[in-house]
Amino acid sequence: MRIRLGYVAIALNLKNITSSSTVTFANYNKLKSEDEKLSKLKRVTFSNIDDLEKILKYNIENNIHFYRLTSKLIPLSTHPEVTWDYENYFSKELRAIGKIIKSSNMRVDAHPDQFNVINSVKDKVVKDTIRNLNHAVDLFDLMNYDEGKLVIHIGSSVGGKEDSIHRFISNYKTFPRRIRERLILENDDKVFTAKDVFRICEEIEVPMVLDVHHHNCKNNEENMKDLLPHIFSTWDSESLPPKIHFSSPKEGKLDRKHADYIDVNDFCGFLDLAKENVNRDFDVMIEAKKKDQAILKLMRNLRKINYNCKFIDNSTI
Numbered sequence: 505m506r507i508r509l510g511y512v513a514i515a516l517n518l519k520n521i522t523s524s525s526t527v528t529f530a531n532y533n534k535l536k537s538e539d540e541k542l543s544k545l546k547r548v549t550f551s552n553i554d555d556l557e558k559i560l561k562y563n564i565e566n567n568i569h570f571y572r573l574t575s576k577l578i579p580l581s582t583h584p585e586v587t588w589d590y591e592n593y594f595s596k597e598l599r600a601i602g603k604i605i606k607s608s609n610m611r612v613d614a615h616p617d618q619f620n621v622i623n624s625v626k627d628k629v630v631k632d633t634i635r636n637l638n639h640a641v642d643l644f645d646l647m648n649y650d651e652g653k654l655v656i657h658i659g660s661s662v663g664g665k666e667d668s669i670h671r672f673i674s675n676y677k678t679f680p681r682r683i684r685e686r687l688i689l690e691n692d693d694k695v696f697t698a699k700d701v702f703r704i705c706e707e708i709e710v711p712m713v714l715d716v717h718h719h720n721c722k723n724n725e726e727n728m729k730d731l732l733p734h735i736f737s738t739w740d741s742e743s744l745p746p747k748i749h750f751s752s753p754k755e756g757k758l759d760r761k762h763a764d765y766i767d768v769n770d771f772c773g774f775l776d777l778a779k780e781n782v783n784r785d786f787d788v789m790i791e792a793k794k795k796d797q798a799i800l801k802l803m804r805n806l807r808k809i810n811y812n813c814k815f816i817d818n819s820t821i
Contacts, residue, residue, distance in 0.1 A: 506785040507775065509802065509819040510570025510611065511795045515559045523556035527579040532586065545588055548579050553597045557604065564608045567817035568799065570747075570787050573614045573652075575640070582632075582639045595646055602647030611744060611787060613653040613688075614640055621659035622679070623672035630675060637683045644686070651744055654686045655713055658696040658704065665695065669704060676708055688713050690749065693721035693760050698731050702738070711738045715749040716774055717791075721758050728774075729781045736782050745784070750774065751791040764793040768805035775813075 514522060525548050535541045556577065563571055578594075580586040605612050620633040637654060644652035661668045676684065689705050690713045691698040698712075698719045705712040714735050719728065739746040752767040753759035778786070792798035799819050806813070806821065813821040 505779055505783050506816070507821050508569045508611070508787045509799045510568065510572065510787060510789045511799055512572045512615075512789065512791060513574040513795070515562050515796045516794060517796055518558060518562055521555045521558050523552045523559060524574040524576040525552055525579070526576055529580060529583055529585070532580060542588060545579055545586075545590070546593055549577075549590060549594060550597075552577050552579075553594060553601065556601060560601065560604045560608075560610065562796075563610060564604075566796075566800075566819075568796065568819045569609065570611045570789065570819070572789060573612055573643075575614060575617050577643065578639075582636050584632075591642070591646060598643065598646040599648060602649045605647065605649055611651070611747075612649065613655060613747075614643075615655040616640055618657065620656060622656065622675050623659045623668055625660060625662050625671070634679060634683070637686075638680065641682050641686055645682075652686065653688050653711075653744075654683075655688045655690050657690055657692045658701060661695045665700070669696075669700065673704060673708055684708075684710070688747075690715055691718050691722070693718040695722070697723050697726065698735065699724065699726050702731065702735055705738045711742055711746070713747050713749060713789075715751075715791075717749070717751045717753065717760075717762075720753075721760055729777055732778060732781050736784060736786065744787075746786040747789060748786060749789045749791050762791055762793055765798045766790060766792055766802045768802060768809060768811075771802060772806070772809070772811055775811075 513524060527544055527548050532541055532544065535544060560571070578590050581590055616636055620636050621629050622633055624630050624633070640654050658668065658672050663671070688711050689701050691701045698714055701712055712735050714732070736746045750766065750771065752763040752765065752770060754761040754763045790798050790802070794801070803815070803818060807815065815821055
């Protein structure tokens with residue numbers, strides 16, 4: 505059983521490096537000419553892509569094999585009142601990003617923002633979600649990276665859970681195939697439990713990512729050890745191994761906010777459960793405030809407590 509750890513978007517060990525610089529629509533609108541507006545968008549996008557390259561190379565140098573892209577790489581790319589051909593200006597740079605990812609065998613995915621709601625009762629929100637997810641797919645296509653996945657929650661609970669689930673499945677089936685092929689569904693910490701999401705994944709045949717802390721916060725007394733084999737089975741036809749999300753609560757067991765680092769004893773407890781009940785490779789997205797630093801500290805703590813495993817590199821056991 506091989507476990508690889510990943511982190512989200514920002515490498516804190518790289519000072520003043522970010523692939524998430526933004527241009528607000530308000531500031532964009534203040535620029536006087538179309539040339540100024542385009543120049544601003546191109547300048548910020550170039551900076552983001554350049555810093556993304558630095559982050560990916562940092563990951564390679566530090567043997568970090570799993571990474572989540574920011575959703576803010578291309579500023580205003582999906583804003584309904586902004587049209588600019590970033591593909592034409594940055595296709596070469598995005599192809600280069602894809603080559604770095606593929607040549608290093610890094611796993612890279614994305615988690616579109618929470619305002620993307622497939623099962624919204626508002627047609628505009630659903631249409632906006634399609635536009636935003638199409639953009640995310642466009643980026644992976646421009647990178648020529650076929651294994652890029654998009655993690656998304658079930659979303660709205662308007663009308664009750666059962667109606668919301670039915671609405672999700674119905675809307676999902678109308679989405680473009682290029683989006684449906686990229687999606688992974690995740691349980692949340694308020695409404696849709698791991699069992700709910702597994703049920704949906706089985707019906708529409710998409711893989712599921714288990715968020716362990718979300719499960720702890722929201723469940724109907726389902727046992728993790730009973731759920732895990734079923735959840736991992738949704739990956740059986742995928743080229744990549746299953747993935748989970750792991751975080752520690754900031755204050756108290758059921759605090760939904762993420763802590764800076766990972767509680768090593770809780771993490772070991774989950775690994776022991778996984779070893780006993782599934783015993784297969786999987787990847788872990790560490791959702792901690794300290795990002796890459798949280799991975800490196802967790803690995804140090806695993807060594808410190810002499811956890812019974814083989815340490816392969818900085819992020820793999």
